[in-house]
Amino acid sequence: MKRKRDTLRVCLAASAGGHITQLLRLSESWKGYEVFCVTTTAVVTKKLGDYARVYVVGECNREHPLRVLRVLVKCMTVAFGERPDVVISTGAAAGCIMCFLCKLCGAKVIWLDSITNVEKMSLSGRMVRRIADLCLVQWPELVEKYNGVEYKGSVI
Amino acid sequence: MIFLTVGTQFPFDRLVKAADRAIEAGKLDEEICAQVGDSSYRPRCFEAVSHMEKHLFDECVHKASAIIGHAGMGTITTALDQDKPLLVMPRLRKYREAVNDHQLAIARKFEKLGHILVAYDAEELPAKIEALKSFVPRKRKAQPGQVTERISRFLDGLSGSENGPTKSRDLSSMD
Numbered sequence: 001m002k003r004k005r006d007t008l009r010v011c012l013a014a015s016a017g018g019h020i021t022q023l024l025r026l027s028e029s030w031k032g033y034e035v036f037c038v039t040t041t042a043v044v045t046k047k048l049g050d051y052a053r054v055y056v057v058g059e060c061n062r063e064h065p066l067r068v069l070r071v072l073v074k075c076m077t078v079a080f081g082e083r084p085d086v087v088i089s090t091g092a093a094a095g096c097i098m099c100f101l102c103k104l105c106g107a108k109v110i111w112l113d114s115i116t117n118v119e120k121m122s123l124s125g126r127m128v129r130r131i132a133d134l135c136l137v138q139w140p141e142l143v144e145k146y147n148g149v150e151y152k153g154s155v156i
Numbered sequence: 157m158i159f160l161t162v163g164t165q166f167p168f169d170r171l172v173k174a175a176d177r178a179i180e181a182g183k184l185d186e187e188i189c190a191q192v193g194d195s196s197y198r199p200r201c202f203e204a205v206s207h208m209e210k211h212l213f214d215e216c217v218h219k220a221s222a223i224i225g226h227a228g229m230g231t232i233t234t235a236l237d238q239d240k241p242l243l244v245m246p247r248l249r250k251y252r253e254a255v256n257d258h259q260l261a262i263a264r265k266f267e268k269l270g271h272i273l274v275a276y277d278a279e280e281l282p283a284k285i286e287a288l289k290s291f292v293p294r295k296r297k298a299q300p301g302q303v304t305e306r307i308s309r310f311l312d313g314l315s316g317s318e319n320g321p322t323k324s325r326d327l328s329s330m331d
Contacts, residue, residue: 008315017163018229025300029307033315041164046210059165061255086314088307108314110307116229118261134310136303152306153299156233 005034011084011107012051013038013098015059015091019114020044023090025155026112030088038078040071040094053082060093062123068093075101083107089128090114096124100131108133113142113149115156121146159220160190163228164207166253167195171245174278175224176201183282189216222288227259227274236271241291243273243284270294 010033014020020039024047036053039045040060048054057074060067071094079101087102088110089095099109113125115138121129129135129146137143138154160175162168172192176199178184188202191213198204208216217223217234225231227244235242246260247253260276267274271293275284 008311010311015165016230017165018231018233021230021233025298026304026307029304030311033311043164043207043210061165063252063255086311108310110310112303112307114229114258116258116262118258118265122258123256134307136306138303150306152302155300155303156229156236156296156298 005085008033008086009082009084010035011038011079011082011087011098011102012036013087013089013095015039015094016041016044018116019090019092019095020047022112022114022155023088024048026088036082036084038075038094038098057094062093068097072097079105086110088112091122091124093124096128099128103131110134111136112155113137115139115154117142121149157187157189157216157219157221158184159216159223159225160188160192160202160204161213161216161223161225161231162191162193162195163226163231164193166247167193168226168247168253169195169197170251170253170278171224171226171281172199172204173197174245174275174281175199177278178282178285181282183285186221189220191216222291224285224288226253227263227272229262232262232266232272236293236296239293239295241273241288241293242271243275243281243288243291245275245277245281269296271296 010030014023037048037051038055042056045054055078057071060071075097083105084107086108090112109132111128111132113121135149140151143151172195179201190204191208192204222241224243227246246263263274266272275281
């Protein structure tokens with residue numbers, strides 16, 4: 001079920017710290033579209049002050065399955081409530097979760113693997129790559145390692 | 157003032173302790189401002205807070221003559237953006253300081269490019285602190301333009317407009 005909208009609804013999903021910093025470097029690309037953000041700690045919400053809706057879902061990583069579950073539930077509420085048309089993420093775990101959930105809701109997925117992944121793509125990136133509609137990496141040598149990924153330069 | 161920052165997701169006692177020891181040994185006579193996350197080690201030679209509001213964090217970076225931190229991309233980016241000399245110690249998976257060794261990989265890469273200094277373990281820290289005093293980081297020229305353009309093109313393709321966002325698009329026809 002899709003509702004009529006005037007413009008694309010874009011979900012920006014990234015963990016606090018380097019992930020969100022890298023994502024925000026792309027801010028020119030979604031100018032004019034309806035945007036909401038999903039991040040992991042409240043500390044960065046001020047940084048995201050320009051965006052109308054910011055959801056804080058909490059930190060999680062693969063070492064803490066229970067926390068992942070809690071974040072998953074929060075992300076589900078956001079994804080199913082907002083039903084974005086596109087999700088753009090730089091990771092990490094929470095971004096990855098948002099990509100899969102939004103894909104389930106019919107959204108297109110754009111993944112930009114974090115610049116920290118020099119020798120291989122992040123675990124999240126390798127998973128999201130399978131469902132991504134546009135998958136970008138920030139080191140040229142990674143393009144040879146993975147099918148379907150593109151290199152267009154780095155944001156840092 | 158030297159700003160010590162270790163990020164927030166995991167503790168990083170190894171760095172806080174090594175920095176504390178280095179100061180105790182007289183390696184740094186400057187004032188220290190420290191953000192140490194959930195690290196349980198309590199430094200003897202300087203005051204530390206676990207978390208910092210963004211504006212306080214920015215202020216510390218701005219005032220700092222140099223930064224010592226983990227090799228988190230947020231820290232590296234901040235330092236490079238403001239031309240601050242940065243010394244990092246990468247978090248390592250074997251000590252459960254991170255879920256993988258990506259900090260080691262990025263530290264090596266950026267060290268090779270002349271952007272940062274790296275102490276690969278606590279023993280190396282004092283010598284690297286000495287080097288930090290005269291270190292001039294190589295500027296990094298990022299090219300987000302092409303990445304932005306690629307994403308922009310993708311989004312415009314979805315919204316069905318070559319010239320950017322439209323205001324009268326019915327997305328129900330998209331799929």
